[in-house]
Amino acid sequence: MELYYKTISELEELLDSGEISAVELAKAFIDRKNAVDGKVGAFLSSDEGGLLAAAAESDARRARGQKRGALEGIPVGLKDVLAVRGQKLTCASKILENYVSPYTASSLEKLESRGGLFWGRLNMDEFAMGSSCENSAFKLTRNPWDLSRIPGGSSGGAAAAVAAGECAASLGSDTGGSIRQPASLCGVVGMKPTYGLVSRYGLAAFASSLDQIGPFARCVRDAAILLEAVAGHDPRDSTSVKTDIPDYAANLSLEAFKGKKIGLPKEYFSAGIDPEVRGIVEKAVSDCRALGAEVEEISLPHTDLAIPVYYIIATAEASSNLARYDGVRYTRRSPSTTDVIDMYFKSRAEGFGEEVKRRIILGSYVLSSGYYDAYYLRAQKVRTLIRRDFEDAFGRVDVIMTPTSPTTAFKIGEKTSDPLAMYLSDICTINVNLAGLPGISVPCGFSSEGLPVGLQMIGKAFDEQNLLSFAASYEAARGFDSREPNL
Amino acid sequence: MEKAKIDIEYVAKLARIELTEDEKATYSRQLGQILGYFERLSKIDVSGVEPSAHARAVYNVMRDDVEEPAMPVSEALMNAPKARDNQISVPKVVDDA
Numbered sequence: 195m196e197l198y199y200k201t202i203s204e205l206e207e208l209l210d211s212g213e214i215s216a217v218e219l220a221k222a223f224i225d226r227k228n229a230v231d232g233k234v235g236a237f238l239s240s241d242e243g244g245l246l247a248a249a250a251e252s253d254a255r256r257a258r259g260q261k262r263g264a265l266e267g268i269p270v271g272l273k274d275v276l277a278v279r280g281q282k283l284t285c286a287s288k289i290l291e292n293y294v295s296p297y298t299a300s301s302l303e304k305l306e307s308r309g310g311l312f313w314g315r316l317n318m319d320e321f322a323m324g325s326s327c328e329n330s331a332f333k334l335t336r337n338p339w340d341l342s343r344i345p346g347g348s349s350g351g352a353a354a355a356v357a358a359g360e361c362a363a364s365l366g367s368d369t370g371g372s373i374r375q376p377a378s379l380c381g382v383v384g385m386k387p388t389y390g391l392v393s394r395y396g397l398a399a400f401a402s403s404l405d406q407i408g409p410f411a412r413c414v415r416d417a418a419i420l421l422e423a424v425a426g427h428d429p430r431d432s433t434s435v436k437t438d439i440p441d442y443a444a445n446l447s448l449e450a451f452k453g454k455k456i457g458l459p460k461e462y463f464s465a466g467i468d469p470e471v472r473g474i475v476e477k478a479v480s481d482c483r484a485l486g487a488e489v490e491e492i493s494l495p496h497t498d499l500a501i502p503v504y505y506i507i508a509t510a511e512a513s514s515n516l517a518r519y520d521g522v523r524y525t526r527r528s529p530s531t532t533d534v535i536d537m538y539f540k541s542r543a544e545g546f547g548e549e550v551k552r553r554i555i556l557g558s559y560v561l562s563s564g565y566y567d568a569y570y571l572r573a574q575k576v577r578t579l580i581r582r583d584f585e586d587a588f589g590r591v592d593v594i595m596t597p598t599s600p601t602t603a604f605k606i607g608e609k610t611s612d613p614l615a616m617y618l619s620d621i622c623t624i625n626v627n628l629a630g631l632p633g634i635s636v637p638c639g640f641s642s643e644g645l646p647v648g649l650q651m652i653g654k655a656f657d658e659q660n661l662l663s664f665a666a667s668y669e670a671a672r673g674f675d676s677r678e679p680n681l
Numbered sequence: 682m683e684k685a686k687i688d689i690e691y692v693a694k695l696a697r698i699e700l701t702e703d704e705k706a707t708y709s710r711q712l713g714q715i716l717g718y719f720e721r722l723s724k725i726d727v728s729g730v731e732p733s734a735h736a737r738a739v740y741n742v743m744r745d746d747v748e749e750p751a752m753p754v755s756e757a758l759m760n761a762p763k764a765r766d767n768q769i770s771v772p773k774v775v776d777d778a
Contacts, residue, residue: 403736429744433739435739513696517697523761527762527763531772533772533773534771534772540699543698543699546698551698551700552712554698555698557696558695559687559692562691562692568723571732572722572723575727576727578732613711629736631736655737
């Protein structure tokens, strides 16, 4: 197997034994990126010189016996929503097209403290708003499994880059499914941790009560290694939680299902879910049952309110967070302005794309005088009901399983003219953000058209260890899948 | 929640975004559809339910009031569209008296 399709654990063995060097590994990813990214379009920029220099330092550390950690020498891609000192940070938006970050996100500092190497900024929907990566102001990213289809979104580049072997792993952000949905559509593992587990310092804010950073990886164990690296309290993010971070990878159990209960929420297996996707996910659940679990049908009765609640809360928070992009301090300023107010209106009109404007306007509306109670406050109350649904369910079951996405990857352009149809593609993932719970998407098969399908597992708050063990147990039982995208 | 009809000019003004006539028409129509879909929320009984601003509320996180190094002015200004004398420069805000 090519180096660029190996797992982090496999690569670390090769690096430790001296069979390959970090510089050779970096070159393998650079060559792969140069060979396939013209088709896939996952990268907004790559730092080949920086990667090679960092890899040489990594080799030197290893030679001195001073390995930093489990990611020593591993090139990692970052969704272009995370700050990297001296690199551009555009959020795939024209309004930030020239912005260079003066500081580095905590999550990258932590990856680097374990030996991880920054390798490039990955495409996304503008300001993480979208489910297909088609809202990037700069380029289209294509699904490596079928180049006529979308990779999912908003972290489409981060998912596609791992699926295409252009980086060993990547970090994305997930506000309503933006890690899990593209992971599912691209056939890789993607995880959204519990709200508060990973510091958001250096993450450009979309909806602050929902945003969370998490990993994309080739297997569950790799995701565990990345999560362990980035998790933990950070005084620079006051919502980050003080909690002990176990060595998730070392503690993985492959017998996690013995005597445990899986909840299947009936609302997630009903109309609106593609029958083939449902069949593949149901087969995966029965494989988990065969590992010693009991399966129980449960109900999360407020599920169908997820879309309105999410799109009210997320757009309200976004309208406030994105008020900072005003042409004054660090965004592109419209060249043709008469006064300062005109400068705000024109800079924002010229800088933001269609979907971002739509969401800022929707958010401004639901917060405006006369509508606040009917929309925003009511949505926050229903959010409480959605949270309670999960609390009740977790009184009876240990893990909840659903499809990650109601369909496989759709065609480029298929949903761009119908925002509501696009919003409905998040239907399986957004309640997990509203409840603040951890969720992981694990590949569980392919459709008849050869498109990947993901199984979503939802865990209890701060119970990432068990969630990862459930995911790893299923993955091991399913066995190694040798299928690779044909690029 | 009544049948929502969005006053697009007013809301765009709140959002500080200049819209073209085409955008006004498109957004009015699309937001009307989206708000129509949101109406299912009005049927839920939320009496006595506390709102959730966060999934997990954290209150009053304090740090010691100790001076810490901050970003140098040159770096804080390096992305400013226009700056002079260590300050960001914008079009005139107040007319001369």
